[in-house]
Amino acid sequence: MGVGKLVSKNSSEIPLTGLAIHSTIRDLNARVEIKQRFHNVGKNAQEITFLFKLPKNSAVCSFHADVNGRTIKGQLKEKERAKNDYEDAIASSKGAFLAEQLEDVGSFQISIGSLLPGEELLISLDYVMQLTYVDEEVQLILPNNSAVKGLSTTESRYKDVFAISQRISADIFMSQGLSSVSSPSHCELSFSPIDKKQGRIVMTEISNPNDIIINIKPSSPFLPTSDVEIDSE
Numbered sequence: 001m002g003v004g005k006l007v008s009k010n011s012s013e014i015p016l017t018g019l020a021i022h023s024t025i026r027d028l029n030a031r032v033e034i035k036q037r038f039h040n041v042g043k044n045a046q047e048i049t050f051l052f053k054l055p056k057n058s059a060v061c062s063f064h065a066d067v068n069g070r071t072i073k074g075q076l077k078e079k080e081r082a083k084n085d086y087e088d089a090i091a092s093s094k095g096a097f098l099a100e101q102l103e104d105v106g107s108f109q110i111s112i113g114s115l116l117p118g119e120e121l122l123i124s125l126d127y128v129m130q131l132t133y134v135d136e137e138v139q140l141i142l143p144n145n146s147a148v149k150g151l152s153t154t155e156s157r158y159k160d161v162f163a164i165s166q167r168i169s170a171d172i173f174m175s176q177g178l179s180s181v182s183s184p185s186h187c188e189l190s191f192s193p194i195d196k197k198q199g200r201i202v203m204t205e206i207s208n209p210n211d212i213i214i215n216i217k218p219s220s221p222f223l224p225t226s227d228v229e230i231d232s233e
Contacts, residue, residue: 004052004123006038006112014038014048014115018122021142023170025216027225028131030140031061037122040115050110050123055141058129060108066122067115133222137215142168168203168212177219185213 006014018037023030040046054060064073115121131138172181178197183189186203189212193199201214 004034004036004050004125006036006048006050006121008046008048010046014040014046014121017120019166021168023140023142025131025138025140025170025172026227027173027175028138029128029227030131031126031128032058032142033124033126035122035124037120038115039120040117043117045114045116048112048115048121050112051107052109052125053107054127055129057132058127060125060127062124062126063110064124065110065112066124068119134215136221137217138174138221140170140214140216142212142214166204166206168201168206170201170214171198172200172216173198174216174218175225176221176223179217179219181217182215183213184215185210189214 006016008014015038016036017039018035020035022033024033064071066072110123112121131140133139172178174197178193178199181189181191181199181201186206186208188205189201189203191199191201196219203212206212
């Protein structure tokens, strides 16, 4: 489901208190925007890492973190330089974030630094991905990150994640026409058509922790399409 896990150096989990995922789907392209809020309820500062699984054929395009109203935006740097800058900032007791893609496990991690007692952390992360056909339907899967190697899959973890404020939504546009949208994994998915080519789905109550599978059936599947992106500047 795109849910990330926040862990400290002593392997304790920082509670997740809010989740919002919004996807923008246009034909075989999707942009997924994830927002997660965490709260350090402990009595000590925690040096923490955010770890989540990336779907296949995807790439992170943006992330930023907000700690008690202070926003830090991600910057692309050479790997070793980024690590050195992060270590210098931590040694100086400054807020710092280090994001790395872990190719061997297909996941992405962000070393966040210290989160003080009582502080809240809002992580916003966007990734883009290419979708594929399954039979005659375009399929989007939002993965559950318990599949990442090394993460626990205990019932307590699911209890923490699914007892929170949450919202899943998507705007869908199919240039070939939009016939139907369904989910074989989550019957609570609600689809509202806008016209013959576009519609919107919303989920606010999620009853199980399995991957959210969204099947989109174009009116005329497999027709060739092309997109042109214009820079507004």
